[in-house]
Amino acid sequence: MSTSLASRVTGAELPLPYRVIARHADTDDTVTLELAYETAPLPAFAPGQFAMLTAYGIGEVPISLSGLPAPHETARRLTHTLRAVGAVTRALHAAGPGTVIGVRGPFGTTWDVPSAAGHDVVVVAGGIGLAPVRPIVQAVLAERDRYGEVVLLVGARTPADLLYRDDLDRWAAAGVQVGVTVDRPAEGWNGHVGVVPALVASARFRPGRSVGFVCGPEVMMRFTARALTDRGVPASRVRVSLERNMRCGAGWCGHCQLGPLLLCRDGPVVDYARAEPLLDVREL
């Protein structure tokens, strides 16, 4: 389905310095960082791939690409959205414009968006899982004529946790079927309340002519993949992003092994036909 460049590319072993040129606070605990290279750029990232980001002196974490450069922008900028959950992501979350961080990559398999040409595109995201699928929507809208219906279903904990609200409005205005649901509504919330797999049943797409892209907590992906296959989307055309703990990013250390897969190299994007039997495998 997609290529793994990890161990062959420059920047796979040593982090290259990138400077934070913009920081946008998406929610209380999540920011989107725009990064520009200092000395030399890394090879281009494709949707689905991830970088290892280093907060100098603290540590390194895998973070997915969360945006494609606009056509007029330099293709060598990187966009990453990260949620502060521990020491490293908290340090990166605090990195303001001007801060230099280390970047290795690109790593892992891609969503392989072009292979969905001629099909309906059904993207389902939960929580921070919206970040890695955002480039899918951007790529599809950049070549809108090549795809059929475009559906984006998003689940969040509360309305305040929703990422990219401006994008969601813009995409809906551009004809994307956007469905947003929250687990816990707040005063004034007029949208859906419930889990995101439940939105699959009423979305308009042709199951036999669709490709599903799913990203979020693993349990959410399992239920969503089932909802898609229940509607008739073949499991081989449902792609999930498996995000187990990673260390080297390049298939050397074995930290992210899941069954026969080293997810940093053979994933994170895996088709559900392949992923389903592995999702019961306990983490090593």
Add this chain to the structure above:
Amino acid sequence: MTAPLLTRVARLPFASGFEPAQLRRLCATGRSAAYRPGERIFTEGGAADRFWLIENGRVALDLRVPGRGDQVIETLATGAVLGWSWLHPPYRWQFGCETRGPVDTVMFDAAAVRELCDADPAFGYAMLRRFVPVITGRLHATRLRLLDLYAAPAAKARP
């Protein structure tokens, strides 16, 4: 909304698997019901004497919590079945329900459907086979939400 009721019901996911004759009998107990935005369809504790198939729009199930008003538990949208408290005594709504925007439904008379089920076990079984997945689907969704999957992971030492 010009198509005959039977044709409209047959398009909804609920109808799949019903034999045409059974669906015809069910539809004989139904009629169209349209609701305005913000209209209350039923109230917690009220008599559960009907159920609905949502053809278009969205409704919110809610529960009155002292001091916090009506708390929305879940929303249901196009294609969903609304209401199952009519299936078992005491035939009282466990939640309230209000529309979110205009809603078109097909509404069924619960007492008439129960009579059909009692008189014809094959029909009753077909109804149960439609309702059980609806109920288990909602139970699964509720369990998923209990997991609070999007909550911040508890901090722990890196392995």
